[in-house]
Amino acid sequence: MERVKKIYESVDAIVWFILVFVIVALIFVPNFATESNITNIFSQACVLLTVACGVHFSVLNGGVDFSSTSIIALTCVVGASIMSTTSGLLAGKWYAIPVALLAMLLIGLVFGIINGFAVTRFKMPSFIVTMATQMIGSGLAVVYTGGSTISGLPESFTILGNGKIFVIPFALILALLVAVVTHLVCSKTLYGRQLYATGTNPKASVISGVPVKKTIFKIFIFSGVCSAVAGIIMMAQMESGASSYGSTLFIDIMGSIIVGGTSPAGGVGKIPNTVMGAFLIILINVTLNLLNTPYFIITIIKGAIILVAGGVAILKKRNEKA
Numbered sequence: 001m002e003r004v005k006k007i008y009e010s011v012d013a014i015v016w017f018i019l020v021f022v023i024v025a026l027i028f029v030p031n032f033a034t035e036s037n038i039t040n041i042f043s044q045a046c047v048l049l050t051v052a053c054g055v056h057f058s059v060l061n062g063g064v065d066f067s068s069t070s071i072i073a074l075t076c077v078v079g080a081s082i083m084s085t086t087s088g089l090l091a092g093k094w095y096a097i098p099v100a101l102l103a104m105l106l107i108g109l110v111f112g113i114i115n116g117f118a119v120t121r122f123k124m125p126s127f128i129v130t131m132a133t134q135m136i137g138s139g140l141a142v143v144y145t146g147g148s149t150i151s152g153l154p155e156s157f158t159i160l161g162n163g164k165i166f167v168i169p170f171a172l173i174l175a176l177l178v179a180v181v182t183h184l185v186c187s188k189t190l191y192g193r194q195l196y197a198t199g200t201n202p203k204a205s206v207i208s209g210v211p212v213k214k215t216i217f218k219i220f221i222f223s224g225v226c227s228a229v230a231g232i233i234m235m236a237q238m239e240s241g242a243s244s245y246g247s248t249l250f251i252d253i254m255g256s257i258i259v260g261g262t263s264p265a266g267g268v269g270k271i272p273n274t275v276m277g278a279f280l281i282i283l284i285n286v287t288l289n290l291l292n293t294p295y296f297i298i299t300i301i302k303g304a305i306i307l308v309a310g311g312v313a314i315l316k317k318r319n320e321k322a
Contacts, residue, residue, distance in 0.1 A: 014260055014276045021280065025287050032290060039167045041279075041286050046171040047072075047234045048249065049278040052256040053182040054226025056274045057219040059257050060186075061199045062266025063119070063126035065220065068227040068253060070137025071111050072246030075104040075231030077145045080241025086152035097157050105228050111137065112224025116217035126220075141243035151240040161236030171233045176275075178229055182222065183271035191218065200267030255281045255302055259309045 025032045051068050058065040082089050082100035090096035111133055118129040163170040186192040194215045197205045205212050235241050260277030262269025281302065288298045 051230035054223040071227035076241035080150035108224040108228025112221040116220035
């Protein structure tokens with residue numbers, strides 16, 4: 001009995017929650033265990049998982065990155081406008097895809113630099129800076145396309161979104177690779193230790209010799225690039241680019257991070273838990289959709305889960321300080 005108790009305490013709560021959720025869904029939800037539904041869950045998780053890993057960095061620092069959704073939209077329309085075989089700037093060129101991918105990654109990098117510079121140089125709160133760049137990015141995406149959808153993407157690119165090995169999409173492999181890299185950065189590098197220290201107590205970190213400004217600046221670089229990669233995955237899955245892509249994703253992004261146990265106050269959280277949080281959010285979405293649950297009810301349920309998880313995380317951190 002003591003051994004069982006130790007095993008229970010050693011496993012994060014999010015793991016048990018997912019296990020219980022899956023067992024209940026297998027029993028009560030029709031078609032939950034079908035191959036098509038499992039593939040659907042994996043496919044939907046790709047974009048959310050990727051962008052959540054990036055935003056995880058800013059939340060770990062006690063901040064936020066609202067601009068992630070607009071980066072997805074802007075990268076999608078720019079990338080599609082370059083590689084589209086019907087209307088692309090480089091239509092038919094062998095280098096259309098690599099140029100488009102480079103342009104998309106550069107957009108994420110530029111937004112990350114702008115966010116990081118404003119936060120560290122002008123000491124502006126991250127929620128103000130990233131809210132402003134979110135509005136700018138979304139507006140640019142609409143202006144760039146005139147509100148239209150750009151289609152006709154090369155098949156050699158869209159296979160990233162549609163191809164799969166058994167029930168595992170190629171896009172999920174890319175998303176998990178992003179998760180592994182970000183996890184290693186957080187857990188195995190000097191920068192990762194500096195990140196946790198800065199999120200826990202920035203003043204003490206300065207005294208200890210941690211380059212706080214550089215650490216925070218890099219946070220937004222990681223977040224911007226991860227958002228760009230998420231845009232690449234979404235564009236491949238949708239086989240088009242549109243200014244509306246990613247616009248409703250932010251609640252799920254924050255839900256993945258908070259439900260995964262990352263404290264919104266900073267200093268506490270792990271990438272693997274954020275990955276599991278993303279899968280849990282997708283499981284909730286897919287399961288409730290299978291039950292024909294109205295969208296607003298799904299939103300209420302997710303909001304309640306995020307509220308409870310966030311409250312628990314804050315109380316836990318207060319108790320640890322006490």
